[in-house]
Amino acid sequence: MNSIGRTIPSFRPALEGEIESWKDFKRALRPDDQKIFNKLMNFARNHADAGSLSARPMLSEILFMSFAIEQEKKIKQLEERVRELEKKYGREI
Helix, strand or coil: CCCCCCCCCCHHHHHHHHHHCCHHHHHHCCHHHHHHHHHHHHHHHHCHHHHHHHCCCCHHHHHHHHHHHHHHHHHHHHHHHHHHHHHHHCCCC
8 A cells, every 4th residue: 555645654553552552551450440441442443444534643532532432322321221211110210
């Protein structure tokens, strides 16, 4: 692939480099928190296609946006579940 005109390195290797740069932070976390850390990094990997199109030079912005999107999806799921339970039991929980 021709790299003329590119100012940002290929996204996926750059993303992995960004994730790797957090290894000391991860290592300092408790084991349960390390599992959560890994889950968050996988969110960023899952959104790599969108990240590659965003052409943002600060990869941490893409990491944090990926985390926010996935957490918002989880909040929405939980809100829907609460509504279902409220309907089932006929009251607010």
